Amino acid sequence: MSGYLDMELLRFTTAGSVDDGKSTLIGRLLYDSKSIFEDQLEQVKKSSERKGLADTDLALLTDGLKDEREQGITIDVAYRYFATPKRKFIIADTPGHIQYTRNMVTGASTANLALILVDARHGVVEQTRRHSIIASLLQIPHLVVCVNKMDLVDHSQEAYDRIVADFEDFASKLDVKDVRFVPISALNGDNVVNRSEKMDWYEGSTLMYTLEHIHISSDHNHIDCRFPVQTVIRPKTDEFHDFRGYAGRIAGGVFKAGDDVLVLPSGFTSKIKSIETLDGAIEEAFAPMSVTLTLEDDVDISRGDMIVRSNNQPKQLQDVDVMLCWLNADGPKPRMKYTLKHTTNEAKAMIKEIRYKLDVNTLHRNEDDKNVTMNEICRVQLRTTRPLMADSYRKNRNTGSVILIDEGTNETVAAGMII
Amino acid sequence: MSSYNLTHIKELEAESIYVIREVFAQFENPAILFSGGKDSIVLTHLARTAFHPAKIPFPLVHIDTGHNFPETMKFRDDLVEKLGARLVVGSVQKSIDDGMAAEEKGKSANRNAIQTVTLLDTIEENNFDACMGGARRDEEKARAKERFFSHRDEFGQWDPKNQRPELWNLFNAKHHHGEHFRVFPISNWTEMDIWQYILLENIDIPSLYFAHERQVIRRSNTWLPVSDHIQIQDKEKIVTKKIRFRTLGDITITGGDESNADTLTKIVEEVASARQTERGNREDDKRSETSMEDRKKEGYF
Structure with missing residues (x-):
């Protein structure tokens, strides 16, 4: 036991x-x-x-x-x-x-x-x-x-x-x-x-x-520090009057109290004051832990922002190369706007170009037939309304994955891996 | 590198906290469905953990069939007070009095199925757009098919064959007006995980889960508690047994097991050697092979 x-x-x-x-x-x-x-x-x-x-x-x-x-x-x-x-x-x-x-x-x-x-x-x-x-x-x-x-x-x-x-x-x-x-x-x-x-x-x-x-502890990325902010915790009670915590699940790397950090996309810098849990503050936290960070400085941070280290930043992309798996009975429509979800961030996205379809039985790239239907995988370029703070999927599955949502039906129509 | 390793309980906890925070961030008016059972107690504990040091930002919704264990009701009221949370009670008796639901007839009549009417009314009345529940995928085969974020149409119905794909940890909460979501943050926990976590975190649970002496009758291969809500047949004999409950539902349908497990450690040992599923003693699941699926499609928990 x-x-x-x-x-x-x-x-x-x-x-x-x-x-x-x-x-x-x-x-x-x-x-x-x-x-x-x-x-x-x-x-x-x-x-x-x-x-x-x-x-x-x-x-x-x-x-x-x-x-x-x-x-x-x-x-x-x-x-x-x-x-x-x-x-x-x-x-x-x-x-x-x-x-x-x-x-x-x-x-x-x-x-x-x-x-x-x-x-x-x-x-x-x-x-x-x-x-x-x-x-x-x-x-x-x-x-x-x-x-x-x-x-x-x-x-x-x-x-x-x-x-x-x-x-x-x-x-x-x-x-x-x-x-x-x-x-x-x-x-x-x-x-x-x-x-x-x-x-x-x-x-x-x-x-x-x-x-x-089988050795699985290195399946998580413990090198590139990424903390997508889910929500801001402000108790506003007498005891925690000035408490301002950033709640999230560590998507990559190890964060320690005292670390210099950078907030994206604003570019503000600060230091980690504490890493809070129900059982009290801890010295360090790593992926995939869910924690609450407090910072030394009062900076404006909200859901969708990402806390990283200044010497190791994700790419900021608006033209995103993605391997897309189409999940819906209705295929992609050119110029149609989808809601894109990436970490805790959301943007509008459009499929600008379908480069090729991938045959999942042979890995053959078909550049002639661009009529994508359900269960097919294709390489596309997306254009988003605002930058994604992203890594390649190969480097980090959490910060390298996206889904597309049809704004009319609200269905999840595609899943994408950033190249 | 290997020191950066989470135990499976801590990984499950991290996943559930993430899901609960997503609910808070993506919905306007979410709630926790609270039955007073161990799973909803663990869910509530996780919600507290997720927002500490702030108060739990969700009301607790209890669908009150009127057929409760008195111990459960007291536990509920004490917990709500301790958390400083808002309690919303949906009354099945009121649904019956209003003519919205009809009492079941027959020998093993109970109020399990008609709870759905009250639940859906309560959701509509309070404009909840997300209700978190403590259902787990290991409990029952229809529940094994649930998403974390499970979409319900404007009638509160579940369409299991047409669910949204759920990938990585990207949850799609988009819905039209009048529709809502059921969210199951502890989907990936098993009964054993729940008990281990209760032990690890020293979480308070109703005394009913511990072995205790109680007046019971033998029916459908289980020990049913004697109460005002049960009709005892002539040939049924009231006996006193040392039992404990593995799950808690209405007092009319929850059977107990004979047990000596009166501490958390003993319960964990008992669960580890159990050869029957925990819902095996639930009259509501025994009705047919698909009774859970059928009830869930209608909008049940």
Whole structure:
């Protein structure tokens, strides 16, 4: 129990279609880590019987909506939770069909790690490439490729080695730092939580061991100090009459009391007086902590401003190069004005130019067809009404991401990564 | 570098505080839905943390079915006083008296479903454009599909198949007049996280969560508390048991478990070894496989 309080949090995403064993794998992780409750299992058993299935279908555990269970498809991202004595895990389980790129992008946006499932009989296929490309675009720091259904290829090392070589060849074109491979059988539990006796040629870790031990503390940017102000706290009570605090979640770097800081876009400079929390002032704070900063000087700061260090500033951009994933049934319209959200800042934006469409199966850039539809990814240039204080997405996911909102319907129509 | 590491509880706390501050910044008139249960208590504690040293800037909204545990009501009033917060009470009895809602009939009749009428009325009357709730995604499969910022149409309805995509930590609160949002800042917490946090922060909770002696009857595989609001059948026997409640809803539908866990540490140990989900004892969820989804679409919590 004491161990529980120093556990870390790992968020990972899984993508896959009905038959590659994704649900079985998630079911296996939940089941073997004792995260499925008896009444949940009972309910799934009953539903399986009602549907006339011979075996308990663990996919029913992950499909939450009535329509999903009836149609046997996953419509939307579902979040699952489990914990081992080492870590707590959040799974963003996303459907794998081609039309659901938007869900995959959503699940990937907050993940530390992506599980890519490959069927050992089929090897690297279009869907494998699509998932890996999206994981790379979204800068998920770690990829774990699970070569599943090893039982159906006689647990053959040659089959596994061939798939690893194929994937590595393809992955050399991607922007991923950390790729690992595990040969598994989700159905039988080989190398998922327990080591397989049938694959003694495999000397690496089981999937669970990898999930529990992969190094994630440097997934956050602790170098470039960025503090987007969410709101200003002014208690106006007798006790805190002159208190003026800037509330926010650190988007990058480490802030210390006494640090010289610069406020953007105004350009005012000051010093950090204190870093406040409910339990009192602390000496330093780092991403992704939520804190309240007070400064030595009374400067005019409001929501949307950013507190940084003067020797390390974000870019101030009004012409923004972005890789955009279109999420809405209505495609982008030229000259249309969208509301753009970036950190705690908001501006109007227009798509000035569509440079190319990216084929998420091949990485091919299509510069001729610029008709962008739902689930497509394109490189665009945006023009905003006021400057964004931004970093490249590659450098910082928090200060490098934007969404576009349709002002008529209020829907979130696109997600963008600043280049 | 490795010293810049948050524990999972602290990371969840940071995420929730961020969401609560976004609610404050992006809405005109937000509120906290407060049931007196542990999740809304933790949510309220997080809201306090988010705005310290200022007072909590949201009213607490309690939908009062009239079928409460007396302990919950006292806890609510004490907390409101301690926080100096505004309390808004929506009365289900009043909705019934006004003819807006009809009492359920039958053996296990309760006021769970008709709360929705009162809730939506209270939201409309007070012009709340965002109501934060303590629902968690691990609780129930329909809740596993919820966004942090969950849009409701002018009838308060949820359209689960047509939700706005939610990426990174960029929350879209745009809405037309008359629509509102439900926001779930503790979406990513599990029951275990909640108890660990209560233990860690030493947060006050109603005595009902600790093992205590109580008069109960056996119904639907659980121990239901004896109260003025329950009709006891001839064959049902009143017994005294040492029980505790894992969740708190109306006194008519909340079943207890036999337990000796009378301290927070013991509760944490009990939760860690539990083999049943916490809502397994909730009569309201047992009605059908999709009862939560159906109620949520109508505007339930």
